[in-house]
Amino acid sequence: MIAALASTWIALSAGSDPDSRDAKLRALADRCGSQIAWLRDQIGPDDGGAAFQYVERGPRAGPADLERLLAEALERARAERKLVLWHVYRLQGGHMYRAPLLDDYMDQLVWSDPALVELVQRAFVPLRTQCPQELGGRFGLKAWDVVEPVVLFLEPDGTVAHRIDRIRTFHAGWFGHVFRRVLAAHPGFDPPAAAAAEAFATFDGVRLEASRRDYHEALVKYLDGDETAALEGWQRLVDSEPASPFAWRAAANLLPAPDRTFVGAARHGFEWPFEVHLDEGGAIPVDTRWRRTPAEAEAVADAAVRYLLRTQRPDGGWNDCRYAYWDSPEITPNAWMAITALCATALSEWRDLAPDRIEPALARAEEYLLRTGRVNAGRNEEVYAHAYRVLYLTRTLAQTEDRDQRAELLGRVQGLVDQLARLQRASGQWAHEYDNAFCTAVVLDALEQARGAGASVPDATVARGLDGLEGARFEDGSFCYGGRLGQGAKPAPDSLKNSCGRMPLCEGTLFAWGRSDARRLARALAVFRDHFDRFEKVSKCDFHTDGELGGFFFFHDLFHASETLRRLPEPARQEMGRFLLERITLLPEVDGSFLDDHEIGKACSTGFALLALRNSLATGPAH
Numbered sequence: 001m002i003a004a005l006a007s008t009w010i011a012l013s014a015g016s017d018p019d020s021r022d023a024k025l026r027a028l029a030d031r032c033g034s035q036i037a038w039l040r041d042q043i044g045p046d047d048g049g050a051a052f053q054y055v056e057r058g059p060r061a062g063p064a065d066l067e068r069l070l071a072e073a074l075e076r077a078r079a080e081r082k083l084v085l086w087h088v089y090r091l092q093g094g095h096m097y098r099a100p101l102l103d104d105y106m107d108q109l110v111w112s113d114p115a116l117v118e119l120v121q122r123a124f125v126p127l128r129t130q131c132p133q134e135l136g137g138r139f140g141l142k143a144w145d146v147v148e149p150v151v152l153f154l155e156p157d158g159t160v161a162h163r164i165d166r167i168r169t170f171h172a173g174w175f176g177h178v179f180r181r182v183l184a185a186h187p188g189f190d191p192p193a194a195a196a197a198e199a200f201a202t203f204d205g206v207r208l209e210a211s212r213r214d215y216h217e218a219l220v221k222y223l224d225g226d227e228t229a230a231l232e233g234w235q236r237l238v239d240s241e242p243a244s245p246f247a248w249r250a251a252a253n254l255l256p257a258p259d260r261t262f263v264g265a266a267r268h269g270f271e272w273p274f275e276v277h278l279d280e281g282g283a284i285p286v287d288t289r290w291r292r293t294p295a296e297a298e299a300v301a302d303a304a305v306r307y308l309l310r311t312q313r314p315d316g317g318w319n320d321c322r323y324a325y326w327d328s329p330e331i332t333p334n335a336w337m338a339i340t341a342l343c344a345t346a347l348s349e350w351r352d353l354a355p356d357r358i359e360p361a362l363a364r365a366e367e368y369l370l371r372t373g374r375v376n377a378g379r380n381e382e383v384y385a386h387a388y389r390v391l392y393l394t395r396t397l398a399q400t401e402d403r404d405q406r407a408e409l410l411g412r413v414q415g416l417v418d419q420l421a422r423l424q425r426a427s428g429q430w431a432h433e434y435d436n437a438f439c440t441a442v443v444l445d446a447l448e449q450a451r452g453a454g455a456s457v458p459d460a461t462v463a464r465g466l467d468g469l470e471g472a473r474f475e476d477g478s479f480c481y482g483g484r485l486g487q488g489a490k491p492a493p494d495s496l497k498n499s500c501g502r503m504p505l506c507e508g509t510l511f512a513w514g515r516s517d518a519r520r521l522a523r524a525l526a527v528f529r530d531h532f533d534r535f536e537k538v539s540k541c542d543f544h545t546d547g548e549l550g551g552f553f554f555f556h557d558l559f560h561a562s563e564t565l566r567r568l569p570e571p572a573r574q575e576m577g578r579f580l581l582e583r584i585t586l587l588p589e590v591d592g593s594f595l596d597d598h599e600i601g602k603a604c605s606t607g608f609a610l611l612a613l614r615n616s617l618a619t620g621p622a623h
Helices: 001-012 018-031 063-080 099-110 114-123 133-139 172-185 205-223 227-240 245-254 294-311 327-348 356-371 382-398 402-421 437-453 458-472 497-499 502-511 520-531 532-537 553-566 572-586 602-616
Strands: 083-091 124-131 150-154 158-164
Touching: 001 150, 018 227, 018 245, 063 083, 063 124, 063 133, 063 150, 083 099, 083 172, 083 382, 099 172, 099 245, 114 124, 114 172, 114 532, 158 172, 172 437, 205 227, 205 245, 227 245, 245 356, 245 553, 294 356, 294 572, 294 602, 327 356, 327 382, 382 437, 402 437, 437 502, 437 520, 437 553, 458 502, 497 502, 502 520, 502 553, 520 532, 520 553, 520 572, 532 553
Parallel strands: 083 124
Antiparallel strands: 083 150, 150 158
């Protein structure tokens, strides 16, 4: 709905055909990052799927070409007594499908910021390439030990001075601060300011600052929910100051993307140019995490709540997600519906932090969830759109006393239960894309909550579902990734690792329905705990990595693991709660959000994390 409204407005305002308008916007957006005099390779076609080509076409640089570029950068560094700043936009490996999206965000928000451009041009030798295994091995750049984007600083002899990877918050001020700390730690490689390049010499400084102001005024309107005024402001900037890097960023925010969203980082919750969390002391950051302690859990929650409040759209939904790869953009409305339900549930759980802001946000979210939001029936992710709305509605029902309101809410729950029952597959399982145990467990958990709230849930539907879920469990307690087990199927040697995320969800759901026991549930949580750090390591990857582990499941599985806490006896419940609390408070980004897979988006991960944080706190409610 938002995308359609924006496209309609832009077509009318441009006064020209969409193809011509898009070509102009694309030409400007492509200039982001162009002021830096990179030593760079020629980007080739990226493995991002036929529907999603975000990078320029051309012959891919080979190892010999990359070695030559690196040697040239190091030679310049020796001659100019500078550090090499090496931006690695792509590591060789199958762990990332849509890394070009992140490269776009780096260009828009980091490499086009005038102050940062000046710093990079003055103080570093800028190098920008992909990195194959044979080259990366010399510098510790091995996927998925390292996850792109990467900024690597090299001394002239090739020694690694510092590395930042897993970059998921693109804040130019944060980068400027970190880059200066790198220079301060290597005082022999900090040229004087007099050596500054003239990257903006052709653009008057007063006009540059005016365009910065105009861009950010429009951005504030966008974040405040006045999208029409924001789009108008960005379009005026594009038309009036096409030589400004802020006009290029504005063009990206207006440019439609092949996934039927928009190219700009601001449209996906990645642009917050104001305050971020940065510890002044201690080690130089190695990623964009804001690591906290359990004692600071409320501060973590407060920052996450503020992130959700500023990224809710005017229609009440959260639409930063770009998950359209499997199998088409037709699934995205279903993902937006599920994510909106999660975010609304999270805000409801933490309403005490900002009740004056959260109550109206929940009212807008309910309008989206119950009336104006769209679900594409028969498309992937439909079951999540229904199941997570059941989650929100049953918790809201438990807090509602008015008889008429309760009746309406229960009717809504019943309608969703009926839809979920119709979506059950012949195997007894449910599918988000294909029959699988984890999706089946999510639905059965929703049905258990619905029955507890007073909805009528068919016994036969539950029985078939539980049979299907048990039919996916190996003898070692792990659950297969898709469908039921074949006859005589045996677990692989790494099945517990591969299944660590879904085991608490699946076993906990069977336990809730009387098909499991405390011993099995405790073992499932122990496996999750034992493999947590390994799972977290790949959480920023957007495809299956380290076997079946997938970054896009990380916060999903973390939330559902935390939901099983209420089924544990003491002291096991408190012990596992403390473990989760310690881990969750280490995970926020410097802008207050949480994120695993960048396609799924920050709102989804933040909603999951807030719910898991609430569950993990000893004072949190046991639902």
